[in-house]
Amino acid sequence: MDWNRPGKLLRPNPDWEEDLFLTCVVGPVERARLKAYVEDVKQKKPRKPCYCQDGSPGVAPLMTLNNGRTIPSLGLGTFIGYDYQGVPLPITTYDTRRAVETAIDAGYRLFDTAYKYKNEDQVGQAIKNKIAEGVIRRSDVFVITKLSNNCHGEDAVIPALRRSLQLLELDYVDLYLIHWPVGLRKDGSYDETDYLDTWKGMIEARARGLTKSIGVSNFNQHQIDRIISLSKMKPAAVQIEVNLNIQQHSLIAFCHSHDIAVIAYTPFGSLFHRRAAYGAPPPRTDTPVLRRIADKHHKTVPQIVLRYLVELGVIPIPKSVTPKNIEMNIEVFDFKLTREEKDVLRDFERNYRTRNIKFWKDSPHYPFEK
Numbered sequence: 020m021d022w023n024r025p026g027k028l029l030r031p032n033p034d035w036e037e038d039l040f041l042t043c044v045v046g047p048v049e050r051a052r053l054k055a056y057v058e059d060v061k062q063k064k065p066r067k068p069c070y071c072q073d074g075s076p077g078v079a080p081l082m083t084l085n086n087g088r089t090i091p092s093l094g095l096g097t098f099i100g101y102d103y104q105g106v107p108l109p110i111t112t113y114d115t116r117r118a119v120e121t122a123i124d125a126g127y128r129l130f131d132t133a134y135k136y137k138n139e140d141q142v143g144q145a146i147k148n149k150i151a152e153g154v155i156r157r158s159d160v161f162v163i164t165k166l167s168n169n170c171h172g173e174d175a176v177i178p179a180l181r182r183s184l185q186l187l188e189l190d191y192v193d194l195y196l197i198h199w200p201v202g203l204r205k206d207g208s209y210d211e212t213d214y215l216d217t218w219k220g221m222i223e224a225r226a227r228g229l230t231k232s233i234g235v236s237n238f239n240q241h242q243i244d245r246i247i248s249l250s251k252m253k254p255a256a257v258q259i260e261v262n263l264n265i266q267q268h269s270l271i272a273f274c275h276s277h278d279i280a281v282i283a284y285t286p287f288g289s290l291f292h293r294r295a296a297y298g299a300p301p302p303r304t305d306t307p308v309l310r311r312i313a314d315k316h317h318k319t320v321p322q323i324v325l326r327y328l329v330e331l332g333v334i335p336i337p338k339s340v341t342p343k344n345i346e347m348n349i350e351v352f353d354f355k356l357t358r359e360e361k362d363v364l365r366d367f368e369r370n371y372r373t374r375n376i377k378f379w380k381d382s383p384h385y386p387f388e389k
């Protein structure tokens with residue numbers, strides 16, 4: 020291996036020597052440290068963390084939240100998905116744990132889970148394993164989990180978060196989100212609790228140190244505005260669907276104008292043929308204009324899409340359990356798209372939701388267009 024090849028950060032993973040060269044430019048000090056790191060790994064010494072140039076503990080640069088805390092600008096989603104009938108797939112394997120461990124080795128430091136995903140234990144186990152190996156410290160990773168729709172009562176929030184922390188085997192999470200504005204009772208009927216009351220429970224959870232930051236997910240602009248106007252604390256972050264087919268320019272601008280970070284879920288939308296619903300709008304990975312942009316930057320089409328989201332100023336959380344995809348998805352910080360390329364990508368906007376929850380449309384807090 021040519022350690023003196025100029026200009027690129029070396030990915031410290033000896034299993035993929037042929038494509039060790041990527042991401043930001045580094046100097047001789049980093050080069051020497053990374054070389055030592057790879058040698059350590061080869062000799063099976065405990066792994067040491069890989070630091071990005073800006074001092075962040077991973078590959079993705081850090082962004083600052085409105086409470087002064089920092090969050091990596093890209094993370095790993097962990098929702099395993101639905102079967103062909105729209106039922107969440109059962110968790111029968113250790114895929115999530117392996118994915119999170121692979122991601123930590125690849126330089127991810129942000130992980131998104133939820134009580135509903137039934138894999139908080141695996142996310143926690145992976146983090147615990149990597150701390151034990153000496154790869155990370157707890158403070159290096161940013162863990163997000165979410166409040167179940169069944170726990171919207173103000174007094175239900177803290178017990179729900181404690182349950183998640185127990186599964187994660189953590190003392191605190193970095194961000195706790197209300198998963199949906201729609202509340203549900205155990206029997207499936209609507210719990211009409213005002214989310215402003217749920218939010219009071221969230222504020223209390225933060226005051227008790229169980230979470231460093233709080234936020235909401237799947238709330239519309241009016242609902243976020245209501246929290247900002249009528250509560251004593253605004254969200255640090257909002258998690259919404261953002262991909263080429265639903266770019267959310269106006270909601271993103273609204274959040275950013277209030278200094279609220281936007282986390283982009285389902286960042287690939289309908290990009291993959293095997294995942295696109297019948298009739299879902301373009302593009303796909305073989306759309307020629309995307310292939311041309313990808314070829315020009317020596318990147319893949321999924322990387323182009325993730326880079327576009329990063330340049331929109333949102334935090335994509337692509338899910339993958341496939342090591343090569345996990346590796347590739349974070350390799351988006353070593354190039355920039357041109358204005359013309361971004362215009363091409365912007366044109367795929369269709370206000371088309373992959374996550375359609377019309378079955379909740381009768382809830383008083385249903386967030387989307389009916």
Ligand SMILES: NC(=O)c1ccc[n+]([C@@H]2O[C@H](COP(=O)([O-])OP(=O)(O)OC[C@H]3O[C@@H](n4cnc5c(N)ncnc54)[C@H](OP(=O)(O)O)[C@@H]3O)[C@@H](O)[C@H]2O)c1
Nearest residue numbers: 096097098131236284285286287321337338339340341344
């Ligand atoms: N707040 C919410 O209500 C909400 C809703 C939905 C999702 N989320 C969060 O957002 C995360 C991401 O969203 P998502 O899981 O819906 O969809 P996504 O990340 O847009 O897409 C995931 C799919 O893309 C595949 N994939 C990933 N990288 C790839 C690559 N480089 N090349 C080819 N295929 C690739 C994955 O397969 P492999 O695993 O085989 O790579 C998987 O099938 C979730 O996991 C979850 O954490 C939150």
